[in-house]
Amino acid sequence: MEEPLGEINLAVQKATLQARGNSIKKRMKRDPARPSAKWVAPARVGREEGKALAVVLSTIGCAHARSDSGGCTMCSYLLDGVHEQPTAEQIVAQFQTALKEIETAAPPISIKIYTSGSFFDDEEIPPEARTQILRLISRDERIREVIIESRPEYVSESILSTLRAVLADRNIEIGMGLESADDTIRAVCINKAFNLNTFKEALRTAKKYNVGIRAYVLLKPPFLTERDALLDAISTIEEARKMGVTTISLNPVNVQKETLVEKLWIKGNYRPPWLWSVIEVLRRGTSTSDKWMKIVCDPVAGGKPRGAHNCGKCDSDIMEAIRRFSLKQDPTAIQNLSCDCINQWEHVLKHEDFSLVVHR
Ligand code: SF4
Ligand SMILES: [Zn+2]
Numbered sequence: 001m002e003e004p005l006g007e008i009n010l011a012v013q014k015a016t017l018q019a020r021g022n023s024i025k026k027r028m029k030r031d032p033a034r035p036s037a038k039w040v041a042p043a044r045v046g047r048e049e050g051k052a053l054a055v056v057l058s059t060i061g062c063a064h065a066r067s068d069s070g071g072c073t074m075c076s077y078l079l080d081g082v083h084e085q086p087t088a089e090q091i092v093a094q095f096q097t098a099l100k101e102i103e104t105a106a107p108p109i110s111i112k113i114y115t116s117g118s119f120f121d122d123e124e125i126p127p128e129a130r131t132q133i134l135r136l137i138s139r140d141e142r143i144r145e146v147i148i149e150s151r152p153e154y155v156s157e158s159i160l161s162t163l164r165a166v167l168a169d170r171n172i173e174i175g176m177g178l179e180s181a182d183d184t185i186r187a188v189c190i191n192k193a194f195n196l197n198t199f200k201e202a203l204r205t206a207k208k209y210n211v212g213i214r215a216y217v218l219l220k221p222p223f224l225t226e227r228d229a230l231l232d233a234i235s236t237i238e239e240a241r242k243m244g245v246t247t248i249s250l251n252p253v254n255v256q257k258e259t260l261v262e263k264l265w266i267k268g269n270y271r272p273p274w275l276w277s278v279i280e281v282l283r284r285g286t287s288t289s290d291k292w293m294k295i296v297c298d299p300v301a302g303g304k305p306r307g308a309h310n311c312g313k314c315d316s317d318i319m320e321a322i323r324r325f326s327l328k329q330d331p332t333a334i335q336n337l338s339c340d341c342i343n344q345w346e347h348v349l350k351h352e353d354f355s356l357v358v359h360r
Pocket of ligand 1: 062063065117
């Protein structure tokens with residue numbers, strides 16, 4: 001990265017590491033044979049409505065977050081993990097525990113596998129555990145879709161050929177945190193530690209195996225005004241569509257513990273995005289092109305101070321509209337929403353960069 005951006009990036013890395021402090025050492029003791037979390041929720045499965053089982057496997061966590069580069073500025077997923085890497089058998093047992101949640105569910109079912117890191121990183125998920133988990137999925141005809149998360153540098157031909165061979169003709173997507181299509185924003189505001197070319201390379205490999213890419217787009221990383229964040233998310237969605245991404249998952253920043261974002265938020269230097277910004281990005285994201293691409297959004301802590309929020313009066317209605325939009329892929333679900341606070345949001349968009357005050 002060119003000077004002085006490289007220096008700024010180093011300063012952000014240092015601040016991210018400092019914000020994390022010794023929180024990893026304080027990670028909870030967990031049963032290594034049980035997942036960190038599992039839940040079932042209504043979901044869009046391809047073009048149908050069905051159920052999604054999400055499972056967060058407990059591992060040592062994201063290599064980027066464990067490294068000296070400190071991880072991403074908004075992410076505390078590492079805290080979901082464990083100190084000592086579970087064995088391959090324990091990881092498979094975690095997945096089997098989660099599968100019990102869908103014993104009686106009707107098809108179509110989607111399975112989302114999260115690890116608070118990368119499912120394709122051998123250090124987190126030993127190859128034998130990965131293959132065993134894929135085999136368990138392949139035996140269940142109700143499972144029509146599999147979504148797996150990984151950083152792009154772990155997406156390889158050998159892993160994807162196994163994935164495709166075992167899961168046969170199921171719809172497969174790899175969730176990757178693109179966050180922003182702008183290399184500078186991704187580096188300086190997010191400290192993501194990969195560039196757009198690495199993402200594109202993973203996308204090309206995935207396409208060879210007819211595997212889709214679910215790109216996570218971050219709305220409002222730190223150091224951007226509300227308006228700049230809004231514009232960046234809109235242009236990132238446009239870029240992603242051009243690249244051939246199959247699904248966009250729009251993720252408004254939520255303030256997670258022991259992160260740089262939390263430190264800024266506590267000092268009054270950061271506000272999570274307005275729900276109006278989320279609505280605007282979804283509206284613009286669906287109207288930019290006639291090339292169909294699924295766009296989903298489920299704001300974590302939506303309507304609360306640590307999540308995307310408006311004035312408090314309209315938040316639950318807006319959250320409901322966002323959920324309906326995501327489930328039905330129906331743009332009319334996010335039309336005709338109103339509240340007096342929309343004026344304040346518009347004021348923020350116009351004036352925040354001049355006033356240099358974060359409007360909380
Ligand atoms: S957002 Fe993803 S890549 Fe970044 S630290 Fe968290 S788990 Fe790692
Ligand atoms: Zn309102």
